[in-house]
Amino acid sequence: MTADDRFAEDFQEMREGRPLGTRNEIITGPVSDWATDFSHLEPEWAADPYPLQDDLRQRCPIAHTERFGGAWLPTRYEDVAAIAYDTERFSSRAIIASNFRPPRELAPMGAVPPISSDPPFHHGARKLLLPAFTKSVVARLETATRAFCHSLIDAFEGRDVVDAAHDYAQHIPMRVIADMLGFPPEDGPRFRDFVENALEGVNLPPEERIARMEDLFDYLLTQIHDHIDNPRDDLTTYLINAELNGHKLDPSHVSGTMALLLIAGIDTTWSAIGASLWHLAKTPDDRERLVAEPELLPAAMEELLxxxxxxxxARLVKEDMHWNGVDMKADDWILLSFPAANRDAAQFDRASEVVIDREVNRHAAFGLGIHRCVGSHLARMELRVALEVWLERIPAFTLDDPSAVTWAAGQVRGPRTLPVRIG
Incomplete structure (x- = not known):
C-alpha cells in the first residue's frame, strides 16, 4: 500500500463508521446562577468573564452546570493546576467541551495529538513536534513575519479607522502556520472558517459539526496528497515521514496533528495579539509608556498574556470520584480556565490589574502540566513582532467605538471585531 492509499483509506474510515460517542444536548439561554448553571458560551461571559470568575472564586470555587451533559469549572489557580497535572484521574481525549463526548476508544491518542493524548502515548507524540518549535527554528521565521506585519499596515494607508482584529491580528498566525505547514497562503480565509467551526460551533447539532469538520479533513487530505507527490521541507512532509516507536505515524495521527496546528496555532495567537491591541487602545498610559520605553515590551507581553x-x-473525568469537595461523575467535563487561574489573587499580586512592568510573572497562559503549549516560543515571537511593528508604525491609536468590539464565545477568547482610530 502506498502512502497515498494509506491516507485515503484512513479518511474513508473516518467518514463511514467511527463511533461518535455519547451525545448530550447543550442547554442554551440565560444563566440562572453562575455557580450552578454556568455557560462559557453566553454573551456576558464572552464580553467580560473576569467579574464572573472573581465572584465564583469567592463563593463557589468549583462551579457546576448540567449543560453540556455535566461540567465543572474550577476558578482557583491551585485547583486548575492540580487537574492539569493529574493525568491519572482526568483524560485529555477531548479538549473542546461540546454536545457529545468522543468514545473512550479514542484514548490514548485522541483526535488531535499530542494535545488530546493521554500518557504514555502523549510523550512520544509531543517529542515528535519539539524540533519544529525550538527557539532557534522560530528565530528563523521572524524576518518574514516582520515583513508581513509591515505589509498589513501598508494596506491601511488612507484609512482613519481599521479593524485591528480582522485586518491585522488574524492574518499573522494564519500566514505563519500556512508557511510552516506548506499550505497556500491564499487559503487564509478557509483557515478562519475552520477555526470558527471547531471552536465556536460547539452548540451546533453533532451531525452538522461533523460535516463541517469533514471539510477541514478533506482540505488536509488534499494537502497531504500534494506533499506526498511533491515532498518539501515543511511540517507536513515531516509528519508524513515521521516514525513513532519504529512505525510510520497512523494517518489519523498525521491529520489530527495538522488540524491541531492549523486551528490552535491560529486562534490562540490571533486572540492574544488582538487582546493586547485592545488593551493598549483603551489604556493610553500603557501605550504611551511602551512607545517611549520599547525595552519594556517583553515584560508587558507576559503581563498581557x-x-x-x-x-x-477541557478534560474528561475518568471515573466517579469525590474531588476537592465535589462529586464528579465519569465523563463529566472539566473546563480548565487558565484565564481564571491567572486572575487569582492568591497566586498573583494585584491580580485584577494590568501591570506592564511586572517582574515576577509565572502565568498559565500557555497551560500547565504535560500539555503546556508546544508552540509557546512561536506564539511569543508572533506576539512580540506584531506589537513591535504596530507600535513603530502606529504609535497613537484609540478604540473608535468601544461598544463595537466583539469577543469570541467559547474556549478561546479574543476580539473578533476591534475597530481602532489611528493617527
Whole structure:
C-alpha cells in the first residue's frame, strides 16, 4: 500500500463508521446562577468573564452546570493546576467541551495529538513536534513575519479607522502556520472558517459539526496528497515521514496533528495579539509608556498574556470520584480556565490589574502540566513582532467605538471585531 492509499483509506474510515460517542444536548439561554448553571458560551461571559470568575472564586470555587451533559469549572489557580497535572484521574481525549463526548476508544491518542493524548502515548507524540518549535527554528521565521506585519499596515494607508482584529491580528498566525505547514497562503480565509467551526460551533447539532469538520479533513487530505507527490521541507512532509516507536505515524495521527496546528496555532495567537491591541487602545498610559520605553515590551507581553490569557482547555473525568469537595461523575467535563487561574489573587499580586512592568510573572497562559503549549516560543515571537511593528508604525491609536468590539464565545477568547482610530 502506498502512502497515498494509506491516507485515503484512513479518511474513508473516518467518514463511514467511527463511533461518535455519547451525545448530550447543550442547554442554551440565560444563566440562572453562575455557580450552578454556568455557560462559557453566553454573551456576558464572552464580553467580560473576569467579574464572573472573581465572584465564583469567592463563593463557589468549583462551579457546576448540567449543560453540556455535566461540567465543572474550577476558578482557583491551585485547583486548575492540580487537574492539569493529574493525568491519572482526568483524560485529555477531548479538549473542546461540546454536545457529545468522543468514545473512550479514542484514548490514548485522541483526535488531535499530542494535545488530546493521554500518557504514555502523549510523550512520544509531543517529542515528535519539539524540533519544529525550538527557539532557534522560530528565530528563523521572524524576518518574514516582520515583513508581513509591515505589509498589513501598508494596506491601511488612507484609512482613519481599521479593524485591528480582522485586518491585522488574524492574518499573522494564519500566514505563519500556512508557511510552516506548506499550505497556500491564499487559503487564509478557509483557515478562519475552520477555526470558527471547531471552536465556536460547539452548540451546533453533532451531525452538522461533523460535516463541517469533514471539510477541514478533506482540505488536509488534499494537502497531504500534494506533499506526498511533491515532498518539501515543511511540517507536513515531516509528519508524513515521521516514525513513532519504529512505525510510520497512523494517518489519523498525521491529520489530527495538522488540524491541531492549523486551528490552535491560529486562534490562540490571533486572540492574544488582538487582546493586547485592545488593551493598549483603551489604556493610553500603557501605550504611551511602551512607545517611549520599547525595552519594556517583553515584560508587558507576559503581563498581557497573563491578564488576557485566551485559552480554556477541557478534560474528561475518568471515573466517579469525590474531588476537592465535589462529586464528579465519569465523563463529566472539566473546563480548565487558565484565564481564571491567572486572575487569582492568591497566586498573583494585584491580580485584577494590568501591570506592564511586572517582574515576577509565572502565568498559565500557555497551560500547565504535560500539555503546556508546544508552540509557546512561536506564539511569543508572533506576539512580540506584531506589537513591535504596530507600535513603530502606529504609535497613537484609540478604540473608535468601544461598544463595537466583539469577543469570541467559547474556549478561546479574543476580539473578533476591534475597530481602532489611528493617527
Amino acid at each position: 497573563r491578564a488576557y490569557a485566551p485559552v480554556t482547555m
